[in-house]
Amino acid sequence: MTVDLKPTLLPLGDRALLVRYAETLSDDANRAAIALARAFAADPIPGVGEIAPGLVSVLLRATDGADLGAIRGEVMLRLGAPLPDVKGRSHVVEIDFDGEDTGEVAATLGLTRADFIARHGARPLRVLATGFAPGFVYCGFHDEDLVLPRREAIRPMVPAGTVLFAAGQTAIAATPIRTGWHVVGRTRFQNFDPLRSPPTRLAAGDEVQFRSAA
């Protein structure tokens, strides 16, 4: 893939580096971060103990004793290379759209509940990143007219399987969390099982088709 984004290489403390493609979330920056993480995972950099793609950046954690300056030099050299095309796996996730906020979200968007559900699953979304909590995935992007800001108030613990909606994205809580996102439903799809390896089923770059369970 080719992108016009210029990555920035930043130290994150003295034991990690962050390659950041943008300061705001965009489809291009996200695709670039995922592709770079795949490229580095396929051709490991000496001294890098861990690679984690985020929404617009990639974390590289140095192993104990590794020289961060040497890693930085190697990363700089590699950033000029073209990024691979990422073809993730495809998943279907069924949702019961019976969340506390589903009606309000639909009304705010000027849609009936049925129309909201149809628009929500109109096409597959990409897994943008895993973060915030174990197995918590951000999926995007919905059409621009489905974009809602987060709620003002934080909700106390919502259970694993809660389907969240805000900022043009749908997220799935895989463990109990507090959230400022709109609760639009729940799913039986479990994206975190500590007894499995790897413990998550969805990876950044995968495709998810949301479907109404009803």
Next chain:
Amino acid sequence: MTAVLITRAGPLATLQDAGRFGMLAQGISASGPMERGGFAAAGVLLPQAGHTAIEFTTAGLAFRAEGSLRVGCAGGQFSLAINGKAREWPAQLRLDEGDEVEITPGPAGNYGYLRFDREIDVPPVLGSRATNLTVGLGGYKGRALRAGDRLALGTAGAPAAPAREPAADGPIRVLWGLHADLFDAKARNDFATVGFIVSTGLDRMGVRLTDPGQIFRTQRRLSLVSDAIVPGDIQILGDGTPIVLMRDHQPTGGYPRIATVVDADLDRFAQMRPGTEVRFRPVTLEHAR
């Protein structure tokens, strides 16, 4: 079977090994000891040690030996008594069946460590026995220890990795953080010159600081895209409160981060008690060792 029966535990006593590394892409931070030096020192006190320690706080800990066992005790400065008889800290103990060990707060430190001559027999989760309290993962049933918990001691330990040289005294060294350029010059200058106070809001996730100069009070709120967090990141909450993120940190976050504590100084910071004044000194990557 040889075991340790917990007879008293503070609310944040947990099992910790070196950490659960390699799981950030799954949304799991590594956990591990708050003070790696004390964790290592407890192991080095024994000819062979299990990889997993009991980490306890200023609330202390008490336990009874079930069978004969050896214990390395280190980290911070705690008061120690065996069957009511006071002992020095740190200590290497040989315990017999029924011996009662009582640990109470001493003059310094937030965290202490006990390591045994055998491995604590709890199942590894995702390659580690470290407890992540935020998630309820690993350790003893994913939770803090309580009175009545019995920790069985299993396979023999191995010679422990030595503690690294403790970092020097003085200001806590930091590198400017991911969002340092979003803070104005005055805020950055104040951050590097004024002192903060370690507050009582401190746990394995993070340490809240009191900011007597209120240097971040007028900082405008920012909406930032979430990026990876590392232990030692200093983020500024919406109300201006600085918080230093520790071993059980969230894997990603969207609050602005002004600086990151250098790795070698984070353990010393973790042992600073509430009320302690802490100063931060920005250094370059070359001076972070």
